[in-house]
Amino acid sequence: MTTTATTLKGQPLDKAAVDSLLRRRLFYTPSFEIYGGVSGLYDYGPPGCALQANIIDLWRKHFILEEDMLEVDCTVLTPHEVLKTSGHVDKFADWMCKDPKNGEILRADHFVEDILESRLRGDKEARGQKVEEKEEDPKKKKKKSKGHEAIKLDDAVAKEYEEVLARIDNYNGEQLGELIKKYDLRNPATGEQPTPPVAFNLMFQTSIGPSSNTPGYLRPETAQGQFLNFAKLLEFNTGQMPFASASIGKSYRNEISPRAGLLRVREFLMAEIEHFVDPEGHKKHHRFHEVEDMELVLLDRDTQLSGKTTTQTISIGQAVKDGLVDNETLGYFLARIHLFLKKIGIDQSKVRFRQHMANEMAHYATDCWDAELLTSGGWVECVGCADRSAFDLSVHAKKTGAPLIVRQRLDEPKVIEEWEVEIEKKKFGPFYKKDGKTIEAAILATTQEERGKLGKELEENGKVFINVPGVGDGKVEVSKDLLAVKWQKRVENIREYTPNVIEPSFGIGRILYSLMEHNFWTRASDGGDEARGVLSFPPAVAPTKVLIVPLSSHKDFAPAVRKLSQKLRSAGLSSRVDDSSASIGKRYSRNDELGTPFGVTVDFQTVKDATITLRERDSTRQVRAEEDKIIEAIRALVEGTKTWQDIESELPLFEGQQEAEVTVR
Numbered sequence: 001m002t003t004t005a006t007t008l009k010g011q012p013l014d015k016a017a018v019d020s021l022l023r024r025r026l027f028y029t030p031s032f033e034i035y036g037g038v039s040g041l042y043d044y045g046p047p048g049c050a051l052q053a054n055i056i057d058l059w060r061k062h063f064i065l066e067e068d069m070l071e072v073d074c075t076v077l078t079p080h081e082v083l084k085t086s087g088h089v090d091k092f093a094d095w096m097c098k099d100p101k102n103g104e105i106l107r108a109d110h111f112v113e114d115i116l117e118s119r120l121r122g123d124k125e126a127r128g129q130k131v132e133e134k135e136e137d138p139k140k141k142k143k144k145s146k147g148h149e150a151i152k153l154d155d156a157v158a159k160e161y162e163e164v165l166a167r168i169d170n171y172n173g174e175q176l177g178e179l180i181k182k183y184d185l186r187n188p189a190t191g192e193q194p195t196p197p198v199a200f201n202l203m204f205q206t207s208i209g210p211s212s213n214t215p216g217y218l219r220p221e222t223a224q225g226q227f228l229n230f231a232k233l234l235e236f237n238t239g240q241m242p243f244a245s246a247s248i249g250k251s252y253r254n255e256i257s258p259r260a261g262l263l264r265v266r267e268f269l270m271a272e273i274e275h276f277v278d279p280e281g282h283k284k285h286h287r288f289h290e291v292e293d294m295e296l297v298l299l300d301r302d303t304q305l306s307g308k309t310t311t312q313t314i315s316i317g318q319a320v321k322d323g324l325v326d327n328e329t330l331g332y333f334l335a336r337i338h339l340f341l342k343k344i345g346i347d348q349s350k351v352r353f354r355q356h357m358a359n360e361m362a363h364y365a366t367d368c369w370d371a372e373l374l375t376s377g378g379w380v381e382c383v384g385c386a387d388r389s390a391f392d393l394s395v396h397a398k399k400t401g402a403p404l405i406v407r408q409r410l411d412e413p414k415v416i417e418e419w420e421v422e423i424e425k426k427k428f429g430p431f432y433k434k435d436g437k438t439i440e441a442a443i444l445a446t447t448q449e450e451r452g453k454l455g456k457e458l459e460e461n462g463k464v465f466i467n468v469p470g471v472g473d474g475k476v477e478v479s480k481d482l483l484a485v486k487w488q489k490r491v492e493n494i495r496e497y498t499p500n501v502i503e504p505s506f507g508i509g510r511i512l513y514s515l516m517e518h519n520f521w522t523r524a525s526d527g528g529d530e531a532r533g534v535l536s537f538p539p540a541v542a543p544t545k546v547l548i549v550p551l552s553s554h555k556d557f558a559p560a561v562r563k564l565s566q567k568l569r570s571a572g573l574s575s576r577v578d579d580s581s582a583s584i585g586k587r588y589s590r591n592d593e594l595g596t597p598f599g600v601t602v603d604f605q606t607v608k609d610a611t612i613t614l615r616e617r618d619s620t621r622q623v624r625a626e627e628d629k630i631i632e633a634i635r636a637l638v639e640g641t642k643t644w645q646d647i648e649s650e651l652p653l654f655e656g657q658q659e660a661e662v663t664v665r
């Protein structure tokens, strides 16, 4: 497996060259740049928008269409109560510390990681080993020529650093503070040790409406909207389980110090799936057999806890059998995520699935695997795949009293003996007034064990105290004329359960950036000019499919170019005309930078017999044939039903003049 970032052709990846190309060709650009910009906010230009739209299109086909998922589009603005209930208000935070001298705000885990990595690089250099520079904040780079000093570390210390780094995502704030003290970690900009880490909530707060009495947030994930619509979606699905909902939309996180370009931003596009499954029956998946032989590269929790980052390549079937991956549904989605990444052109040697360690897991998750992609910034989480158990549906049901459950008709009736609560509705509502619903929901959410105790207490004292957070002091007195708790026997024909949720969550911006790095390489120029960048996107995701190049601006070419553009449009193939005065070779190489996979040249022969040449971006080889045959070939190549080799075997090769420097004035 590759461990450092290289180009598609095995060249060392020149991050500065990729970034300069991407900005120069307007894939993306800092937002509000002429006002000085705001970190973590970027705009996409035309090729970036087209690339993103094509990735989303394939995502929809690969997941939503393939699996009959129910797509929803929910609002970004979310009331406080929803995110309080989901746990985000209290727990959706990162650890932040501050440089006491210059006030610089640092994300604690990234700070520890950066300094330890830089010490290890210094150690390598002192030992005369090859050092890979980690990409850093460009503003900082100006101050220092390199991010580390060549100082040899004690072997045991170096090993300890490696172990800390393998577990870096597992530390809480206090532990990060201890690491900062223990290793005397100082901000290189000031030489100061930062303050102890404190939790910083990542949500953007706002108020909804003019009176500011409805506090809210910009959503940090699309998931909550899907959970809140669960009952309606289940009904839409005629009560059938399992099923999945899906949503594509913007999410917002007030990242502490975003410096990694598109990889860490404050506003980003997410594509999320919530697959609802019955927790009984080991979360089996009826299509698991289709993927069980697929081999995935896995980095499990125990390996990381032992301070290592060694991966294993194992079939997903075996991983589930061994209990490494908890269940078939989770395993199925890991495999499907892998297939999607392959389809859009992610380099297969730069993908691994890493399991979360216990402390690292989000507050709602019981198991989680991230699809990580290797970039110039190291391994980056691009897709999270979490088993959220019944957490979200349960907490929202408990809070609102809404039945976020499945009712399943049983083949055989079931006799059940258990504690049942009976609420005296006629008196209960008028007695508790506006708090009635919340108190009732809290009573209904009690466990059997709790009900047993309540039953006894009611009998002995004639009243009980119920825990109801947010009402009074959190404890509400309920008397026996309002509530009865009885041990009862009943026959059930219906089973009620709260589904568990498996959630694959895609950050489209991170995938898009990794895709650009993975497909970048440089081609030496024949004419002795500087090497030119090429983005070898698969045709299906390439922003523009065809470049039309008239040999010159000669007026005879104009009708042929117009006709060709029209035919390509009708065939659903995006094209651009480059009729500038640059040489054909230059025009092609300019479009190689945009990742345009095919080019057609309109020349004097075209005017005579309607034949055109078709050039393939990566090999620069060309075929020549009648216009309609070429358009058909392009369509097959974009749809993936034919390869370039197929086309070369079907159509006559063209070894003419155009690729070389044919300068037309």
Ligand SMILES: Nc1ncnc2c1ncn2[C@@H]1O[C@H](COP(=O)(O)OP(=O)(O)OP(=O)(O)O)[C@@H](O)[C@H]1O
Pocket (backbone or CB within 6 Å): 253, 255, 262, 263, 264, 265, 266, 268, 270, 381, 382, 383, 384, 505, 506, 507, 508, 509, 510, 511
């Ligand atoms: N600040 C961000 N910028 C761009 N994409 C992001 C950002 N935060 C999350 N994502 C994307 O959303 C996906 C799902 O979000 P999730 O909550 O699992 O991320 P996370 O674990 O908080 O990420 P990280 O640990 O890198 O902050 C991630 O896999 C990633 O692709």
